[in-house]
Amino acid sequence: MRYKLVSAFLLIIVVLSLFNCAYATPPYQNYTYNDRGTGVEPQAYIYEGLINGKTLGISNLSSPQDVYVSNDGLIYIADSGNNRIIVIDINFKVIKIISEFDNNGKIDKFNNPKGVFVALDNTLYIADTDNCRIIILDKDGKLLSVFGKPETFLISSELQYKPLKVTANFQKRINVVVAGMTAGLIELEKDGSFMGFYGAIPVVNDKSDIWRFFQTKEQRERAALAIPTVYNNLDIDNEGFIYGTINLEGGAHYPVARLNPSGMDILRRYGRILPCGDPFLWDNETFENKSSNIVDVCAKEFGMYSLLDATHGRIFTYDYDGNLLYIFGGYGEQAGTFGLPTAIDSIKGDRFLVVDGKLNQIVVFAPTQYGKLITEATQMQFQRKYVKAGEKWSEVINYTSKFAVAYVGAGKALLRQKDYSQAMTYFETGKVVNYYSIAFSYFRQELMSKYFGQTITIVIIFIILLIIICKILKMRAKRRNIFADKK
Amino acid sequence: MQIKNSLKYSLYVIFHPFNGFWELKREKKGSPWSVFIILTTLIILLCLKQQFTGFILNPNVGNSPFSLILQIEIVLIPFLLWCVSNWSITTLVDGEGTFKDIAITTAYSLIPIILFTIPLIIMSRFITFEESQMYDLLFAISLIWSAFLLLTGIMTIHQFSLTKTLITILIAIVGMLVISFIILLFFALISQVYNWAYLIYREISLRNI
DSSP states (O other): OHHHHHHHHHHHHHHHHHHOOOOOOOSSOEEEEETTEEEEEOOSEEEEEEEOHHHHTSSOOOSOOEEEEOTTSOEEEEEGGGTEEEEEOTTSOEEEEEOEEEETTEEEEOSSEEEEEEOTTOOEEEEEGGGTEEEEEOTTSOEEEEEOSOOOTTSOTTSOOOEEEEEEOTTOOEEEEETTOTTOEEEEOTTSOEEEEESOOOOOOHHHHHHHHHSOHHHHHHSOOOOOOOEEEEEEOTTSOEEEEEOGGGOOSOSEEEEOTTSOBOOOOOSSSOSSSSSOOEETTTTEEOOOOEEEEEEOGGGOEEEEETTTOOEEEEOTTOOEEEEEOOBSSSTTOBSSEEEEEEETTTEEEEEETTTTEEEEEEEOHHHHHHHHHHHHHHTTOHHHHHHHHHHHHHHOSOOHHHHHHHHHHHHHTTOHHHHHHHHHHHTOHHHHHHHHHHHHHHHHHHHHHHHHHHHHHHHHHHHHHHHHHHHHHHHHHHHHHHO | OHHHHHHHHHHHHHHSHHHHHHHHHHSOOOOHHHHHHHHHHHHHHHHHHHHHSOTTTOTTTTSSOOOHHHHHHHHHHHHHHHHHHHHHHHHHTTOOOOHHHHHHHHHHHTHHHHHHHHHHHHHHTTOOSTTHHHHHHHHHHHHHHHHHHHHHHHHHHHTOOHHHHHHHHHHHHHHHHHHHHHHHHHHHHHHHHHHHHHHHHHHHHHSOO
16 A cells, blocks of 8 residues: 555656746746736746857957847947947847948047947948047948037037937938937938937926925025936837937936927827836835836837836837837846846847846847737737737737736727627726727617617606506595595 | 604705705704714715716726725715814804704705715716716716705804805814814824833833843
8 A cells, every 4th residue: 555655656746747847937027007006917028048249259248338230130239348330140140340440541440339320221320429429331331421529509619529329310310319418319411510409308397396486596596407308319210200218317207209300209108107117116125216217219110119227127118109018127147137238129120139238248038929919919000900900919818817908909809890898898908998988889879779669668658657656646645635634 | 754754854955955954953853863874875875886887987996995994984084074073163153053963964965965876877877988077067966966055054053144154164174184183193192102012011021031
């Protein structure tokens, strides 16, 4: 008997160990903000690999500050500390290293280049920060032009001109993020002449407005000046709109802006929370608000964009309407975490590259099935293929039960397919009153036309019954009164 | 039977407030039991309202677990605070109403809210977002009606002029705040004393003498 027990026990252990497959949980959580605060969701992106000096077979990177994936799939890394630009292909093999160029006959070098951008025709734009200039190379590495500090009285001569990031649009106009420039981005003409400032952030002063009324003149003078905040990064999407990220410390309203050609912020903000990363996170140990500090933005196709947060090392992805889709990343030592994330870009809207400026590496993230489904659904929704998007969203719902965006997407598809009552349930789960109301009004209309005859008949019968009952009661009361009088 | 009559009488009061409240006081047509029944009905109706109002007007339903205690507190605490505060003020300025009168008047003036709640719940399940203004309008009417009844009721039972009533009501609202502040202070102090006693107890019990 004992042998039987022992052998059965051993057998169970052996069988169980067969099922004990190796699996890895990422060292971070995916969550979204919903009507109950936050809800944990399945992982949308997981760690895929690392790119560093070792894997590339070159000397170690040193404080890389930017990455840009060109239209034909080449990855440009601004290896700022080593004053070079590394070009690798999609399989992460080195194509070339640009560390010097021919400047009118003499060899010229970069000095701490912090920004890199590649136009559609593979022209390379480099923000050569400590040399105070912008360098434009053609696809073979030949120098096209060098733009120093723009000559205009609008930029104070005392300002150290430190271009941090650069982009160029279809007309080859250049937009530059300059350190400490409070007037917005600088826009340069094709030939490098100064065009103007672009997308200046309005001064927000609402905190002190009431108090200023009570302050004395001296107090008012002593108070901190309301200086507009500065841009810290930018990206351009395939429609030519510029996404700029803003440091919130100066009191700007939004950490990210989508600028139209006249410099107006046209970002859609219809999500449950603003597209700003973690809006408010209370740290119980330091008693501080540890909300996000957005340092980079990656504009993807179909209106999706991702924000990189340096407070917690998280990447937040939003759709065109500003709905938060998923979150991944974090600080730490494990694979898939960062020492200090500095820049982000995506390879064809699919895999993410996150530059780690402290550990001198680039972390590659690949989408899970869940992440892919969300991307597909969002893209179809953007293309107004609501029914197909709805199918994808209902697949997403199979993975998670709390993701409001998925319910709303699936509900919209059902609304198109005239399944109003089911659409109502979905909108109710997704907590969107306006769409629920639309579905409900159709539902009501349908019911009314279906049961109009019966309803009216019942109402008329009811009214007639009421009248009869009233009359009977009155007659009774009269009779009683008559009897009472007789008595 | 008397309770039934006094509840029936509430329907007369809400349409004839001056006469109604006068007779409530002078001819003792209201009873403390009717106050109890009215408040209980109000609590039950508020619960129903929270649970069964349509999604369009109540999108946050089910976000937090339903709490009966909370619903009771929402009705009872303001009611008691108001009665105590109003009584304290009006006795000082020669109001004729007793505490019982004030409680009965306040409860009877809540009748319009009670009457409107069920139709509002039913209505909320048949209207769209665009039509929700109708709902808001009806709800506002019930509130204004109740407020008007409360005003006339207080005026009648204390034999005040309109300005005097308004001023006493304002002072009574300030009084409610003061009372709740004192109660909070009292509880904070009590908990401090309790903590202090508990610490001494622990100190003694943990020390190996």
